[in-house]
Amino acid sequence: MWMQARLIVLTLLVTGLIWFYADQAIKETGTLTVQLELPSLSQVDANITSPPDRAIELSISGAAKNLARAMGELDKQQTITLNPPTTEPGSHTIELLPLVQQDGFLAKYRLTLNSISPPQAEVFMDKIVTRKMKIEADTPVGVEFIREPVFDPEFVALRYPSLRDKDLPSGDVIIISMAKFTNSAPGTPVELTIPVPLPLDGASITLEPPSTTLRMTLKKRLVDKELEDSISVEVKMSASQVGHYTVEFKGGIADEFIKPTLTGPPEVMAMLRPNQVSAYIEVTVEDIEASKGSEDWRETAVKFDLPSPDISLKPGTEHPREFRVRPVE
Numbered sequence: 001m002w003m004q005a006r007l008i009v010l011t012l013l014v015t016g017l018i019w020f021y022a023d024q025a026i027k028e029t030g031t032l033t034v035q036l037e038l039p040s041l042s043q044v045d046a047n048i049t050s051p052p053d054r055a056i057e058l059s060i061s062g063a064a065k066n067l068a069r070a071m072g073e074l075d076k077q078q079t080i081t082l083n084p085p086t087t088e089p090g091s092h093t094i095e096l097l098p099l100v101q102q103d104g105f106l107a108k109y110r111l112t113l114n115s116i117s118p119p120q121a122e123v124f125m126d127k128i129v130t131r132k133m134k135i136e137a138d139t140p141v142g143v144e145f146i147r148e149p150v151f152d153p154e155f156v157a158l159r160y161p162s163l164r165d166k167d168l169p170s171g172d173v174i175i176i177s178m179a180k181f182t183n184s185a186p187g188t189p190v191e192l193t194i195p196v197p198l199p200l201d202g203a204s205i206t207l208e209p210p211s212t213t214l215r216m217t218l219k220k221r222l223v224d225k226e227l228e229d230s231i232s233v234e235v236k237m238s239a240s241q242v243g244h245y246t247v248e249f250k251g252g253i254a255d256e257f258i259k260p261t262l263t264g265p266p267e268v269m270a271m272l273r274p275n276q277v278s279a280y281i282e283v284t285v286e287d288i289e290a291s292k293g294s295e296d297w298r299e300t301a302v303k304f305d306l307p308s309p310d311i312s313l314k315p316g317t318e319h320p321r322e323f324r325v326r327p328v329e
Helices: 003-025 064-074 097-103 163-168 252-256 284-289
Strands: 027-037 044-050 055-063 079-081 088-095 112-117 120-138 147-151 155-161 173-176 189-195 207-208 211-218 222-227 231-236 245-250 261-264 278-282 298-300 303-305 321-327
Touching: 003 278, 027 064, 055 064, 079 097, 088 097, 120 147, 120 163, 155 163, 231 252, 245 252, 252 321, 284 298, 284 321
Parallel strands: 027 079, 120 173, 231 278
Antiparallel strands: 027 055, 044 120, 055 112, 088 120, 120 155, 147 211, 155 207, 189 211, 222 261, 245 321, 278 303, 298 321
């Protein structure tokens, strides 16, 4: 009985060893996808340019169980860190075989590396440089300020890859449009913390600080409008002079009409019509006395009666008239 039991145990042990060595002897081959990554490099902009998807394929072989376990645990999850041999700007070729062998993750599964596709990786390196940039405001036409826009801080530090120098805006200036900030109430001080826009697109580009404080106070927004029709230029003189003197314009009948350009708030100007505006010149006693016995022309500004105190003649569009006074015969 004892001998029979020993025979059974020995048979089972030999059978197990046969199956174990048979399993180890049967080799299978598979393909494992591994991701490439870069370490964090100070003052350096680094990018893997090849392979473009940062993925490589390893042809591996080993015992079926080990291969299946490795494929299940590592495929598309295992990463290999590329350590560029230099940080000098330019493209660098890195051999992948030594990196995979040094990593040692295949030894854990008792697998053999047959080949790598592609066998090399390309990494492009560039130095990160810093440039001082001034923030300036771009104000829409017609917007005026009681307090002009100021930024605090007025300067920011732009960090970017050195080879992007040619893409920087001229003058080392970052422009911030004021269009989105002009809806605040006129006369009310504005203080806003706003992001500073990056002057370059792409990775590894940062600003320090990334935001600034805008302070400003708006005036009422003004728009210009030229009257659709010309209006006549009337002559005003004292009641005692009316009927005794007449006025001759140097420009003849053309000077008797005017088509002014006026300015004011948009909502007021939208309602303005020519029949709401009158134009005139004032003839004084001095003008009358100076014209007696003289052929000289005198000059005076055309004045306007306007329907709203918010409307005025656009600066720079004054139309003076030259005239002389003659007695009525």
